[in-house]
Amino acid sequence: MTVPEDRCRLVLIVPDIADMEEQAKIVADALRGGDVASVIIPQYGLDDGTFQKHAERLVPVVQAAGAAALISGDTRVAGRAKADGLHITGNVAELAEAVEKFTPKLIVGGGNATERHSALEVGELRPDYIFFGKLDGDIKPEAHPKNVALGEWWASMIEIPCIVMGGTDPKSALDVALSGAEFVALRAAVFAEPANAPAIVAEVNALLDEKAPRFED
Template sequence: MSKTESRCRLVLIVPDIEDLDARATLLANALQGGDVASVILPQYQQDDASFQKHAEKLVPIIQEAGAAALLCGDSRVVGRSKADGIHIAGSAADIAEAIDSYADKLIVGGGNAADRHHALEVGEERPDYIFFGKLDGDIKPEAHPKNLALGEWWASMIEIPCIVMGGTDPSSALAVAQTGAEFVALRLAVFAEPDRAAAVIAEVNALLDEKAPRFEV
């Protein structure tokens, strides 16, 4: 199989919105903005029943836009909602358990790897991807320097794809792309101004098209 050229792609993290209809509308509108590789839906503080209700409504919206729906929370909801995968925010042992349960059936990744040692422990379990940062770690305009450094180190030596958490400024996506990371995760950068969510996604894709380095996949 011949290799194709690609560049860093966008991963969205759905914000914590209690009103399901408002959340669904926001996400559907945002996804009209252009290419999104996957969308991570955290459970936040929802109980399992509420999380399942949200997942069952949001997963089809994500999939209809051509993105993979990844749930971070109760693993039983993944199957019930027909999501594409599960995001594990815990340890390498948690990743290993999920891989044992869902390998070949679902995308399994995550890890919240805070340092090289932890990252390598996660990598030994052969997840589908590793995540550098926290899902709600976008607290400054720029991506956290430690996450950028980890992403650059990982991308230079490990074949497992990585997602690096960006900042609240949409342009932080380019700094992530320049590390060689395959994916950049954005949350508030896209959703802080709901009326501009689709426009921001379009702007980020245009920026990455123009300036992000290319790599073979």
């Protein structure tokens, strides 16, 4: 499989499913649909022990598909589950602590950057990526215009890659790609109808192959 490094790539956010086996199957199916750069595994409402079990079940599934498994939640879970990295949703201080403690052993990224000033504060920490939006911020068909605008501004001047949260419509991935962002995150757009997840991943990849701008080296 060729990896489309020169265009915006897909990041999946694991849906909130209490049944661990069902969750793992849905994620595995989606990953069969085509190129996915990484998968973010949120803790949602799970206690640390249950989240640990979910993470240990999901991480190998993600890695087997050639994607990076990123844990969002208890940082200790990431180490025990042998994840590839951490997604930090907290403030700049939390991200700073994680960058200091875990890089370069783990991928560390995140952000809670809602405007340019806080984004630049995140950038000063040199994380592996910055994330614009919330992991459960896909409440409308389109990506939030503010996040797309932040992604466009960031990608035009900062070397650190950015992930922009998409909307509930798979086609929202293209709007994010057109901003110049390196990655687009989808959750409900892919997982709302689990049976369709592989087809939607394939469809998004085809759309990005056809219409996403290519990055210069």
